[in-house]
Amino acid sequence: MSTTATATVTPTAASAPGKVLLAGGYLVLDPAYTGLVFALSARIHCVSSVNPDGQADTITVRSPQFTKEQEWVYRISGTESDAGTAVEQLSGSPNPFIQKAILYILTYLSITTLHSPLKITILADNDYYSQPPTTTRHPRFNNLPTTIRDANKTGLGSSAALTTSFTGCLFHTLSSSSSNVTETIHNLAQAAHCSAQGKVGSGFDVAAAVWGSCIYRRFPAATLSSILESGTPGFAKRLKSVVDARWEYEARKTTVPRGFRVVMGDVRGGSATPGMVKTVLRWREENGEKAKERWDAIHALNMELIGWFEETRRVGEHMGEEEYVKAAREYVKDRDSLAGGMEEIFRCFEKVAETLGKIREQMRGMGEEAGAGIEPPAQTELLDKHKEEVKSVLGGVVPGAGGHDAVALVLLDVDEEGRVEEEVKRVMSGHSCTMLETREEMEGIREEEVKGYEGYL
Numbered sequence: 263m264s265t266t267a268t269a270t271v272t273p274t275a276a277s278a279p280g281k282v283l284l285a286g287g288y289l290v291l292d293p294a295y296t297g298l299v300f301a302l303s304a305r306i307h308c309v310s311s312v313n314p315d316g317q318a319d320t321i322t323v324r325s326p327q328f329t330k331e332q333e334w335v336y337r338i339s340g341t342e343s344d345a346g347t348a349v350e351q352l353s354g355s356p357n358p359f360i361q362k363a364i365l366y367i368l369t370y371l372s373i374t375t376l377h378s379p380l381k382i383t384i385l386a387d388n389d390y391y392s393q394p395p396t397t398t399r400h401p402r403f404n405n406l407p408t409t410i411r412d413a414n415k416t417g418l419g420s421s422a423a424l425t426t427s428f429t430g431c432l433f434h435t436l437s438s439s440s441s442n443v444t445e446t447i448h449n450l451a452q453a454a455h456c457s458a459q460g461k462v463g464s465g466f467d468v469a470a471a472v473w474g475s476c477i478y479r480r481f482p483a484a485t486l487s488s489i490l491e492s493g494t495p496g497f498a499k500r501l502k503s504v505v506d507a508r509w510e511y512e513a514r515k516t517t518v519p520r521g522f523r524v525v526m527g528d529v530r531g532g533s534a535t536p537g538m539v540k541t542v543l544r545w546r547e548e549n550g551e552k553a554k555e556r557w558d559a560i561h562a563l564n565m566e567l568i569g570w571f572e573e574t575r576r577v578g579e580h581m582g583e584e585e586y587v588k589a590a591r592e593y594v595k596d597r598d599s600l601a602g603g604m605e606e607i608f609r610c611f612e613k614v615a616e617t618l619g620k621i622r623e624q625m626r627g628m629g630e631e632a633g634a635g636i637e638p639p640a641q642t643e644l645l646d647k648h649k650e651e652v653k654s655v656l657g658g659v660v661p662g663a664g665g666h667d668a669v670a671l672v673l674l675d676v677d678e679e680g681r682v683e684e685e686v687k688r689v690m691s692g693h694s695c696t697m698l699e700t701r702e703e704m705e706g707i708r709e710e711e712v713k714g715y716e717g718y719l
């Protein structure tokens with residue numbers, strides 16, 4: 263390699279959030295459309311330290327919450343002809359997300375040898391995987407009696423949160439750069455995540471993991487085409503120029519209006535349907551104008567939803583806290599009982615509810631035309647039941663690609679006695695669905711205190 267560096271190690275901790283794509287599933291794959299993605303309070307944490315027992319130039323990665331195949335050891339070394347850092351896996355089952363993140367970061371930083379061996383521990387918040395029932399509370403990072411592969415994922419974007427948090431952690435462990443490197447971490451995490459997945463998705467999950475809740479427009483797929491194949495001559499130079507370039511994408515930060523909450527339900531026994539993206543994209547290709555009309559109609563509604571969230575925030579800002587909460591409670595009690603002065607905010611709540619309903623209708627329609635179960639009948643029943651029986655619920659969607667995995671509800675969390683959760687849990691449990699503890703959160707990747715993880719490392 264042209265320039266190489268020996269890296270000293272600064273113990274670091276970082277965490278990155280999961281995601282829910284509330285609006286924009288499929289459409290967000292095309293840079294002509296945008297998606298509304300909320301980051302979630304469920305995070306994946308990575309904590310680094312010197313590994314006194316490690317061999318020279320090794321990075322040992324552990325995921326101690328899982329029984330087997332929970333440790334991976336990588337050895338790094340230089341390569342010929344500017345092909346980047348070589349990362350050889352010495353033990354553990356394949357975990358491309360970790361391997362690619364190491365490779366991309368070390369190559370970007372021109373590091374081929376480490377001052378001391380390194381250890382990185384991964385800790386995932388419990389909501390990422392279905393947890394066994396318990397009568398007591400689970401510990402903060404619960405252990406599961408399975409391998410990662412056999413764990414029942416809840417669809418919160420574990421691979422994107424892991425890749426992002428790992429990238430931030432390793433980058434800060436090895437680089438002394440104190441300037442703002444979040445954009446660099448975004449670009450590196452997108453590159454590593456795409457390369458590990460073997461395909462270029464929209465990247466909304468990594469964007470949410472880095473920037474937090476945002477209105478997202480993707481980068482052109484071609485941005486990454488020159489760096490998906492690592493280890494070829496000139497790779498290091500290409501990687502640096504791609505990562506340091508200004509990418510054409512948008513991640514405009516957003517938040518839910520005051521008193522709103524996004525609640526996630528994990529549908530038990532639901533299976534992921536990777537084929538659905540292919541089916542919908544093929545339908546789009548084969549149905550030119552008709553498909554475009556459908557996508558444009560969905561997009562217009564997605565924009566309306568974003569607009570009504572903004573309007574609700576704006577109207578809410580002109581009201582005192584007490585007045586706002588009172589109005590929201592009145593609305594939940596009886597949507598038709600308009601008390602004076604509340605018309606504007608009632609209209610906002612009503613419009614959010616109406617638009618969520620219309621989005622579902624359009625997505626169902628697209629699913630039917632394309633022959634993909636975007637909102638299967640069981641999910642329709644579950645979402646309708648919430649609207650009928652839980653007055654705080656404004657609406658819901660089958661998020662992301664849809665299917666049998668999860669539901670997301672948008673509700674007004676203003677109940678004096680805090681009964682909303684109880685009611686949602688009751689309706690969900692009648693439909694093989696479990697309410698997750700996680701909720702929407704604004705913040706993306708963040709540095710954490712290493713000592714906060716004592717007892718788990």
Ligand SMILES: Nc1ncnc2c1ncn2[C@@H]1O[C@H](COP(=O)(O)OP(=O)(O)OP(=O)(O)O)[C@@H](O)[C@H]1O
Nearest residue numbers: 325357359384386410415417418419420421422424
């Ligand atoms: N706690 C963890 N420790 C190490 N690797 C993990 C961990 N959690 C997830 N991974 C990696 O991410 C992979 C799961 O990625 P996958 O894209 O299938 O799920 P996901 O990102 O949760 O899915 P979705 O986008 O539907 O929410 C695992 O096979 C593993 O490689």
Ligand SMILES: C[C@@](O)(CCOP(=O)(O)O)CC(=O)O
Nearest residue numbers: 287288463464465662663664
């Ligand atoms: C279908 C798609 O638009 C969203 C998939 O979302 P999820 O993984 O089901 O949350 C794919 C993508 O954006 O990469």
